[in-house]
Amino acid sequence: MKLKLSRDDLAFRLHNRADTKLIVAMINKDQHHMLHGYTAEKFEQDLDEPSERIRENTFIVELANKMVGYFSLCFVERETHISVYCYATVDMDWRRRGIGSAMFAYIFDHLQHAAQQGNKPIHFIHRALTSIPGETALGVNLDMEVQNCLQIMCLDDWSRAIQDIQPNGFRFRSPQLEDASSWAEIYNDAFGGNKTAVSVIHEFQGVEFSPELYLMGVDEKGTPVGLICATNRGNHARIPTLAVKREWQRHGVGRALLSEMLRGLRAAGALDVRLSVESRNEAAQALYTQCGFEPEYQRIHYSTIFSKI
CATH class of the missing domain: 3.40.630.30 (Gcn5-related N-acetyltransferase (GNAT))
Structure with a gap:
């Protein structure tokens, strides 16, 4: 004892x-x-x-x-x-x-x-x-x-992970330092947070920033409307943030960003991917389930x- x-x-x-x-x-x-x-x-x-x-x-x-x-x-x-x-x-x-x-x-x-x-x-x-x-x-x-x-969900069966669905006029690009204000705005609009451009620049200049693992989704006018980022340590990946402006939610933007990121993670050799989602957010949980994520534990x-x- x-x-x-x-x-x-x-x-x-x-x-x-x-x-x-x-x-x-x-x-x-x-x-x-x-x-x-x-x-x-x-x-x-x-x-x-x-x-x-x-x-x-x-x-x-x-x-x-x-x-x-x-x-x-x-x-x-x-x-x-x-x-x-x-x-x-x-x-x-x-x-x-x-x-x-x-x-x-x-x-x-x-x-x-x-x-x-x-x-x-x-x-x-x-x-x-x-x-x-x-x-x-x-x-x-x-x-x-x-x-x-929060429900922690894990993807280790890639058969349903990548879906070629992309809204019309929507495209992906890697963020630059000048996008810091837009990145913070999208995050705060989606989650009601108080992220600042200064903290985003600190993240973009950090040791784990990789253009392949940070994506912005922009509309046909080039206006940023969504974002996603990931880490890949020892082929075990995490997606800490997937955010879409509220006016663009339920238009397939989140699914498109997730699918594009999973495609990149798979190509980079990721064996599994984890993310967290509010237990009350049934729409987000349904999206992740459709893409092959399964509940693992809770936070x-x-x-x-x-x-x-």
């Missing part, structure tokens, strides 16, 4: 660049981790996402000077509050020992202090994968509310609020 650890058994300190390779190795040890195939260069780039204060809120968790986990907190300014997302992992060899609970106790204290110092309440979101034992239990045990649920978003007492 593994002995449980408490917060007092662990040391927490700010990340420094010398930790990065160890963090990436810890992430890649888990073949099922959503970031499997991560590189040190990509990790460092992500810490410098504009206006999200990630580098100054990335911590190492140690037991007797041995790294057993890490977490990064991403602060996103909203009009009425600050959303904080957490990227974290516990070393596979140290899971189910109470380290995750200790990390969350530290995070909660850190965010309560930040809320006391700031002018807006903080909405913390814990993204728990049902494929990793204990992650959903953390949200439940800490009395966090379920905010929403449940739990939330809690910190404000001035």
Whole structure:
């Protein structure tokens, strides 16, 4: 029986660049981790996402000077509050020992202090994968509310993946830096987000940007109306974003973008592809199912609020 650890058994300190390779190795040890195939260069780039204060809120968790986990907190300014997302992992060899609970106790204290110092309440979101034992239990045990649920879907049977359907006058092209504002506009229109051109340029200039894995769909006038992007690490691909302007939805644009991207991923040697979709978005789930994607596991978003007492 593994002995449980408490917060007092662990040391927490700010990340420094010398930790990065160890963090990436810890992430890649888990073949099922959503970031499997991560590189040190990509990790460092992500810490410098504009206006999200990630580098100054990335911590190492140690037991007797041995790294057993890490977490990064991403602060996103909203009009009425600050959303904080957490990227974290516990070393596979140290899971189910109470380290995750200790990390969350530290995070909660850190965010309560930040809320006391700031002018807006903080909405913390814990993204728990049902494929990793204990992650959903953390949200439940800490009395966090379920905010929403994403279905992770996987394509590994390519027989239905690629469909030659393209709306009249519609074409694909790779985005350029000057398309950053249009990329952000499409994303925000589709998802109600607050992505900025600055953050898009940061992404386009990043180590994983590839013209073949980023596509914009434009109408007959050349106006961007949809977008899709992907990563392909070790022949295991992910599609983090597929977005279509609302006025162009249900016109076959999403299907055309998805099919074109799958064609490129298949040619690049991808063995399987994963993406996530809101569990309530039945239309999108139907599209992915028609293209050969099958449900694999879920990502449940739990939330809690910190404000001035």
